[in-house]
Amino acid sequence: MSRDFEDVSKLQLDAQRETVLLEKQTECVFMWTTVEGDAVGVVMNYVFRDGHFWLTGSSQRKRFAALARRPRAAVAISSRGTDIGVSQSVTYKGDVVLREDDATKAWFYPALAARVRPDDERKQAAFVTLLDSPRRLIIELVPETRIGFDSAAMFLGTEAGPSRTQV
Numbered sequence: 001m002s003r004d005f006e007d008v009s010k011l012q013l014d015a016q017r018e019t020v021l022l023e024k025q026t027e028c029v030f031m032w033t034t035v036e037g038d039a040v041g042v043v044m045n046y047v048f049r050d051g052h053f054w055l056t057g058s059s060q061r062k063r064f065a066a067l068a069r070r071p072r073a074a075v076a077i078s079s080r081g082t083d084i085g086v087s088q089s090v091t092y093k094g095d096v097v098l099r100e101d102d103a104t105k106a107w108f109y110p111a112l113a114a115r116v117r118p119d120d121e122r123k124q125a126a127f128v129t130l131l132d133s134p135r136r137l138i139i140e141l142v143p144e145t146r147i148g149f150d151s152a153a154m155f156l157g158t159e160a161g162p163s164r165t166q167v
Contacts, residue, residue: 013148018090027077027081028076029077030073030141031075031076032072033066033070033072046112051143052142054112058137059135059137067096072094073096075141076091086150087150087151090147090148094141096140097142098137098138104140105132109131
């Protein structure tokens with residue numbers, strides 16, 4: 001058993017637990033760089049589909065001009081706020097494709113609405129209507145690098161950690 005947490009490289013989030021995290025969490029921190037080279041991020045809702053992350057916003061937001069110039073970004077997702085019970089996180093970085101085609105809008109808007117309003121079809125429909133605005137763009141993040149972390153392994157067997165039934 002480790003006496004400190006200096007090296008957490010062995011505390012990886014396995015594929016099964018990662019799948020649960022991506023299904024249960026609806027928010028991520030989306031990150032990009034400004035023209036000055038500064039890193040910036042905002043909390044956004046996402047859809048994870050076919051191995052890619054999908055997000056949206058109005059094209060008048062500065063992030064879209066930045067992404068058009070430098071089409072690289074990252075997302076960080078935490079288990080905080082879910083019923084997972086232990087701290088888990090995963091970060092992905094990769095290339096960005098900005099989309100505004102009708103085919104993408106047709107599946108993405110309802111998918112996002114279902115994630116953020118899962119228990120009310122009427123609210124989902126209203127949300128889709130709000131999303132379908134003239135300046136809206138869709139961000140497709142194609143991940144190429146992943147960093148995962150699962151605190152269950154870190155705390156197991158220590159007084160600081162959860163019981164076995166919580167992992």
